[in-house]
Amino acid sequence: MNARTTADTPNTGGAGSTVLVASDLDRTLIYSAAALGLDMPDDLAPRLLCVEVYQGKPLSYLTETAAVLLAELARTTVFVPTTTRTREQYARIHLPGPRPEFAVCANGGHILVDGKSDPDWQQHVRRTLAAGCAPLAEVRAHLSRTADPAWLLKERTAEDLFAYLVVDRARVPDGWVDELAAWAGPRGWTVSLQGRKVYAVPKVLTKSAAVAEVARRTGAGRTLAAGDSLLDADLLLAADAGCRPGHGELADTGWQAPHVTALGRRGAEAGEEIVRFLLRAAGA
Structure with missing residues (x-):
């Protein structure tokens, strides 16, 4: 296993001082054109950096200011992109700064180490799903019956x-x-509505469990988190501190926790605010 040791990680002032930052991507750090929320006059809109292309067309952006801040965050902490995206979808994203050694995909289903899925974690996930929820085929059949x-x-x-x-x-x-x-609840599944997508995800398949494993491997003493949807709630609750933007499921439902800061900005401007918060909280 080519896991980074505590001695190799950024921001390591001593044993257990490594800061791990786990952040959701879509509508937290990066934004589609529809989600940018640029409601200011056109001449005052921020410059944007495209970080994802799909089928030859630009798809996801962050502001150039957020890009500079995110590169600094990635250099000074163990930055772990933590997404519900599949591995293929995540591979399309090219974030500023050094390439993260670790990433979490498929809502915790895969831990990527230097871009490759960790087989030990895959086995752990398979065992957990087999014991903890109804099978995927049952859920798909119900969706097919009830979706118009x-x-x-x-x-x-x-x-x-x-x-x-x-x-x-x-x-x-x-x-x-x-x-x-x-x-879905009694069958061990949770449901989340994000934009045009309705997700049905096993309750035992969590971002927080995968991030905890990365923290163990890196010797991280503190974990910071950011996210906007109900699928990020467990990640935020498990972190030492975190934040959510002024948009998304968590904001819409009034979700809160004592150690999670509810930020006020929405859209791409929230992306900047989130990275600033994480930099301050990390002491970077």
């Missing part, structure tokens, strides 16, 4: 770990997501 083709655009699975739907959100009936969550 009138508003269902796509049905997908991610890494054979969880399922998600791409929907016409304006046409999804009121209460449908809540009904899905009520059905």
